[in-house]
Amino acid sequence: MMVLKLFGIIFFCGLLSPSQEVLSGLSCAVSPQAVQNVLSDAIIHNGLIHQHLQGLVVPNIMGEGGQLNSPTSITDLHLIKVRVPRLSVVLLPGIGVQLTIGAKLQLRGNCLVGLLSELIDILVEVNITANIKCTNFESGTFQVVTEDCLCILGAIKIKVLSGLLTLSVNELVLRQLTATLPALLCPVVDIVMNLVNIHLLSTLNAVIPVGTAGTIHYQLASIPYTSGKFLGLDLDGVVKQVGGSTIPHDSSPSALPPLMDRLLLLVMRQSFLNAVLSLLLQLPPQTFPCTPDVFSGASRLREAVWTIAPAGCSACSGTSPLSIKLVLRGNPLILLEENKASVKLSVLIQLFSNRLDGSILNFLLLRAVSVAGAAPEGCSGVGGWWLAWGCFCVLSSPSLLAGPGSECPCVDCWGQAGAAAGLGQVSPLKPHCISLLVETFLPVINGALSIGIPLPKVLRIPLVNVDFQIKAGLMVFLV
Numbered sequence: 001m002m003v004l005k006l007f008g009i010i011f012f013c014g015l016l017s018p019s020q021e022v023l024s025g026l027s028c029a030v031s032p033q034a035v036q037n038v039l040s041d042a043i044i045h046n047g048l049i050h051q052h053l054q055g056l057v058v059p060n061i062m063g064e065g066g067q068l069n070s071p072t073s074i075t076d077l078h079l080i081k082v083r084v085p086r087l088s089v090v091l092l093p094g095i096g097v098q099l100t101i102g103a104k105l106q107l108r109g110n111c112l113v114g115l116l117s118e119l120i121d122i123l124v125e126v127n128i129t130a131n132i133k134c135t136n137f138e139s140g141t142f143q144v145v146t147e148d149c150l151c152i153l154g155a156i157k158i159k160v161l162s163g164l165l166t167l168s169v170n171e172l173v174l175r176q177l178t179a180t181l182p183a184l185l186c187p188v189v190d191i192v193m194n195l196v197n198i199h200l201l202s203t204l205n206a207v208i209p210v211g212t213a214g215t216i217h218y219q220l221a222s223i224p225y226t227s228g229k230f231l232g233l234d235l236d237g238v239v240k241q242v243g244g245s246t247i248p249h250d251s252s253p254s255a256l257p258p259l260m261d262r263l264l265l266l267v268m269r270q271s272f273l274n275a276v277l278s279l280l281l282q283l284p285p286q287t288f289p290c291t292p293d294v295f296s297g298a299s300r301l302r303e304a305v306w307t308i309a310p311a312g313c314s315a316c317s318g319t320s321p322l323s324i325k326l327v328l329r330g331n332p333l334i335l336l337e338e339n340k341a342s343v344k345l346s347v348l349i350q351l352f353s354n355r356l357d358g359s360i361l362n363f364l365l366l367r368a369v370s371v372a373g374a375a376p377e378g379c380s381g382v383g384g385w386w387l388a389w390g391c392f393c394v395l396s397s398p399s400l401l402a403g404p405g406s407e408c409p410c411v412d413c414w415g416q417a418g419a420a421a422g423l424g425q426v427s428p429l430k431p432h433c434i435s436l437l438v439e440t441f442l443p444v445i446n447g448a449l450s451i452g453i454p455l456p457k458v459l460r461i462p463l464v465n466v467d468f469q470i471k472a473g474l475m476v477f478l479v
Helices: 032-045 048-053 167-201 270-280 298-307 411-421 423-449
Strands: 003-006 009-012 026-030 061-063 072-092 096-113 116-138 141-160 206-210 214-220 231-241 264-269 286-289 323-337 340-354 360-374 467-471 474-478
Touching: 026 032, 032 048, 032 072, 032 096, 032 167, 048 072, 048 096, 048 167, 061 167, 072 116, 072 167, 096 167, 116 167, 141 167, 206 270, 231 270, 264 270, 270 323, 270 423, 270 474, 286 423, 298 423, 323 423, 323 467, 340 423, 360 423
Parallel strands: none
Antiparallel strands: 003 009, 026 231, 026 264, 061 072, 072 096, 096 116, 116 141, 206 214, 214 231, 264 474, 286 323, 323 340, 340 360, 467 474
């Protein structure tokens, strides 16, 4: 499975008028070449067309003969081999897919010309062309209908053991096969396309676990649409927590970026990413002692805290052992701009001390709004992304939190000092809080995100040689 990294986040990496305006969380544009590759794999390379052509029996060919020709009959004519099948695709705007299958069919039967009976081999080239339309969309599925199926016969080669065949036999075979093969081959194409449809829909409609945090329910949001340049697929991505509750996201209409000369364009929208990040970042509070073995800047943080402590606070002496509690508050927000992405997290930083009697004395509560950003480095592929932890903190004014039985005599003076001084009161803590978050909280976040965002295997197109683009509100993957 493809692994895509971006600012500490790891990403594991289906007929309407082609308005290109969508409301789903994830959309795809599939090139004609990719559609052709997908159908070739499903129909030819996996043997589906061979499987359903095997056992094909052609009606007996009967010729009455004439004054100079003996009566001719060819019976038990059946398919023994399909040679060199080939497939091509044309996307018809607003209609669907025009599918052309070319193959050589080897038929064998018994030939009776007058009183002479022998085996006959017939090698016939056929081109089957059909328009494949999608209809009856409901709950992520649709039906395919094969229309305007044409079967055109090309060159025919006929062999018998004696090597003696009259021109009339050749004409008889060509005439009869032209009349009978379309009625035999077009239903096979219809059956094969319905089986392919079931197979490919399973790559779009899937429930994929996201570690132990929950699931993403991918489902085709609307019937596929075609333009002359791509097949468009819009997918809903319903993000569910363990227990079944849904994390909502509301994507806005947007146009797909150009596909250029790539096989697949896959777009994730900002609101969908926010919902998935909310699922992944359900972190328990992180509590640890403010000591150098846990945080290298512990001593400097302690000194900065005591520096801003209100005068006359007897409990605020530098001898009290400090502990730190980090709590992620609210939902993370990702902001996608042109060639730039950032994630905004709100973290509560609580500093407290444990008294000898087991009670807790809370000293300080800060709210830090931390932002991490990344941008493409003129690159191609996974390795071109760089991690820019441009973390900065906007700290709230300090306040004293006193738990039950832990009243501090300087509650009012601390609160008044914080209210009077505003952000300037806590500004000396800013560099220490940045270091604290980078050293202790960022690894926890990256650990939670290492599960990744699972993507559906859209039409089983491999995610190889992937390039990235960041657009306003969109994250774009080009294959």
